[in-house]
Amino acid sequence: MPELPEVEVVRRGLERWVSGRVVAAVEVLHPRAVRRHPAGPADFADRLTGHQLGAARRRGKYLWLPLEPLTGTGAPTQAVLAHLGMSGQLLVQPQGSPDEKHLRVRVRFADATATELRFVDQRTFGGLSLHDTVEGDPDGLPDVIAHIARDPLDPAFDDAAFHTALRGRRTTIKRALLDQSLISGVGNIYADEALWRTRLHYERPTASLTRPRTTELLTHIREVMAEALAVGGTSFDSLYVNVNGESGYFDRSLDAYGREDEPCRRCGTPIRRRPWMNRSSYFCPHCQRPPR
DNA sequence: CCTAGAACCTGCGAGC
């Protein structure tokens, strides 16, 4: 699925088209889509209905909308959490438009705007759920994702602590980048892109990274994500779209991911693809030398 | 405790 830039594109769409609206009805068409909601589909639908949705928030690849307190003010105590998994989409569609083949959840609203929110997910790795929020958290952070690290675009991300954590791990750099408890929002595409930009091989041991190298890596992660966000994210196909179903354009700017046998844009050496963790790693064998 | 690998799903394109 979508990594941080694609999820942020979706968050902005929710903020614009969904935040502030009151839920009139919820329809769960596939129970697996709410499997992270322990009390089940009926409870999910019942407890969401009647609530006003607050500002759309994001941490890494997780999205949530706090439920506005029904009485008084103060921090929200409940929030709807969404994760898109590998193939999830949150779409704002006109009421009555034909159901998508993989429509899993429909949310109708109690206003005159003739649109509804749809969670569509081919592979069903994603889902929606309702959770208590971390006590006193002003953004209504769901308690179940409190262990997810802040993401590199979060002003509160701690670069020094990240470096220390990396040095303490006995693993390789790409595995660490995909570990959402160390740094969140980075997935297979942006890991490969940031490593290419930093000239680091994906199997480089984290314990061998110097502080300046970690700083460079973080800079490149932030740059590549910001560039992707500016053009609506990365879409190879119609699976990765904003809430209006539109694709982003960053696939045209990728330097490593998906470019097997194409020349490295720095040195001309053909980019290689290696099987890695049930997926692939793309790298330049000249610019990104394997560790000895 | 930590790390590596498999499992969870559906669909698509390539090759036979």
Added chain:
DNA sequence: TGCTCGCAGGTTCTAG
């Protein structure tokens, strides 16, 4: 045409 295989942007569980 139709089958099988490999592959897909993530997370989570299990075995060691």
